[in-house]
Amino acid sequence: MARPRSFDEQQVLNAVRDQFWDAGYAATSLEDLMRVSGLGKGSLYAAFGDKRQLFLRALRAYTDDNHRRLREALAEAPRALDALRMLLEAPVDDSGGMRRGCLLANSTSELGNADPEVLDHAHRAYETSTKLIGDCVARAQREGDLPAEADPIELARALLAAQQGLVFMSRTGLDTATLTATARSLAARLLPDHSGA
Template sequence: MLNTVREQFWDAGYAATSLEDLMRVSGLGKGSLYAAFGDKHQLFLRALRSYTEEIHASLRRTLAEAPRAVDALRELLEAPIHARVRRGCLMANSTCELGNADPEVLDHAHRTYETTTEVIGDCVARAQREGDLPAGVDPMALARAILAAQQGIVFMGRTGVDSATLTATARSLADQLLSARSVD
């Protein structure tokens, strides 16, 4: 049920999702919805937290299971192209919509991006140990650059850029960010 609520917020955004929408997708009446989750804001935060928990678990698994870390990082840049890119990232969408007005969303976004950066940074360090990235590169700085590049791909997809252009862009970014040559 939380997944269907999350899908509603993801499709319509927080402000455009009405209580009636939430009752329809959850199958709960107004009283049951409030008893189970509190108000709309608390339900939204719970849906957002469940989304980021799933994203982090999937990211950890994908990066850890890749035979070579550098290949996993390349795939991370292309991942939005294969996903439902037109909807974008629920966390990024929510931050854009609510971040300036909602300190709880902003705090969650900050913690989410820091966790994501740490997970990617661990993969960068692994790629360094495997000899595919220079040892002198700061794993966290490169992880932030990879995350920023990936979110840029997501944004470009939301604007309607075609898959071929997104793929070429992601590969160009990967070539630039994940080069084995030493960075001066």
């Protein structure tokens, strides 16, 4: 009989995700994966497959978690306009956590030209994010805070591009005050309050 697994699968996925996130795919070795997971090669490959399969699984889990958190954050805000502004301010992080950038964007930059599966995953992930943000834009329009004639998907793409730009700028070491001012400037231009309040 096969022995039951004696490790926490989610913990292992989180550890290897962080390794890929910090070092990138190419610079992460099998030894790195064994070190951070605490598993031997046989156990690691038996549970998750080879390095590429493990990376794709960690990337999908990261994306699923991001979409879950985005969905919750957009839905929980009392007004949709506040949620959209929060989206732009999210990359501004005093703790330095965003200095790592976005694992999906990092991975797409590194592997997108060489790995069609990574590129396809990134495309679908950004389309999902755009749809979630677009739904929030439509809500802000219904609440009277954004002009009704604006195309929700076009504005959502602009907001996502702005947010990803801020994430990238944070990776360059730009100071928090400058990032905050940039985020507020983007919010003022992309999300002017039309409620008259």
